[in-house]
Amino acid sequence: MLRFNQVFRYLTLTACLRSLLALTLTFLVSAPTLAQQAKIKVGMMLPYTGTFAPLGVAIENGFRLGLEEQGGRLGGREVEIVKVDDESDPAKATDNINRLVTRDKVDVVLGTVHSGVAAAMVRVTRESGTLQIIPNAGLAPVSGPLCAPNIFRSSFSNWQSGYAMGVEMAARNKVKKVITIAWQYAAGEESVKGFKDGYTKGGGQIAKELWLPFPTVDFQALLTEIAAAKPDATYAFFAGAGAAKFLKDYDQAGLRKTIPLIGPGFLTDGILEATGGAAEGVETTLHYGDGIETPKNKAFRLAYAKTFKLQPDTYAVAGYDSAYLLGAGMKAVAGDISKRKELIAAMEHASIDSPRGKWTMSRAHNPIQDHYLRKVIGMENRVTSVAVRQLDDDPAMIAACKMGR
Secondary structure: OHHHHHHHHHHHHHHHHHHHHHHHHHHHHHHHHHHHHOOEEEEEEEOOOOOOHHHHHHHHHHHHHHHHHOOOEEOOEEEEEEEEEOOOOHHHHHHHHHHHHHHOOOOEEEOOOOHHHHHHHHHHHHHHOOEEEEOOOOOHHHHOOOOOOOEEEOOOOHHHHHHHHHHHHHOOOOOOEEEEEEEOOHHHHHHHHHHHHHHHHOOOEEEEEEEEOOOOOOOHHHHHHHHHHOOOEEEEEOOHHHHHHHHHHHHHOOOOOOOOEEEEHHHOOOOHHHHOOOOOOOEEEEOOOEOOOOHHHHHHHHHHHHHHOOOOOHHHHHHHHHHHHHHHHHHHOOOOOOOHHHHHHHHHOOEEOOOOOOEEEOOOOOEEEEEEEEEEEOOEEEEEEEEEEEEOOOHHHHHHOOOOO
16 A cells, blocks of 8 residues: 555656656747747827927838848847827927837837937936937937946037037148038037037137028028138038028028038038028038949949938938947847847947948947948939048047946
């Protein structure tokens, strides 16, 4: 009888162990499957109305193309996109970003264009820890006192392209005195600072700074002032529809052929058709331009034109690169976005093979990249040379970045 009970207990224990093993194996097999089925939610907070609307559309198009080239998945997981129109309105920014983070519970935020809106977004994502990729806004403090491990930029700082043009103009003996004109908000002020840093360092002189509130497009009085001062060049920061109007007004005032117009690439990017030839000959500096003869850029431009029936610009490139930057992080963690340290480390060390040329991430999470000198020829921002190679951000901002972990 004793032996029978021992055998019975043995068989019962064996059956339980087999059941437990089967359950464990089932969990191990099904867990990755469940993880792969769950979608990564990407919140796109971009301008879809107003002066910057074409920029928002280009960024989204670029991101979708980059995602499609990765099989429509990031780290093996499908992507769900949730869109919010930020209207380029800082007053609405906090409510909009909170809606994505708190209500929609997105895993990643992609946005935005307007630096004032970006400032409000960053305050929320820093607090919540939500991963954010900025595909345009060059707001300086993002790679300075507002830097954070979970916030990356795939575009530029406002300082960078301004500085590159300052270096270029300082090297030209005939350009001794420049007037600057810009919208007076974060992006305009930081772009002008970058130009001044590069230009005055090389011996140039800023004759006067002219400002307009964003998004004012009444330029006539200031154009009259420029004509009277007769500087060697005018440095202008405007973008989108506002830039198109400025270029036409500058030309109609008879200034384009008498006082060379220069600026960061946003002055002429994405709006050449709207200018009706008024931008012809204008020189700009930017990390992207037409005529970059690399296999990557040729393939990108062909795919973008085929997919969207549009020609790509720097905004499309930034959206495209955002998809690959996020993809590098998601691949490193096999789609498990909860592995934050590993994901962030992979994004920090990513080398992006971009249409603009290869770039890497600075310790402040801003691209280190070549900046090109470009000239408007017909409907192209034609690259003519490299103004500054592998340019990092404003040293003052880098020093202010205390990347807490």
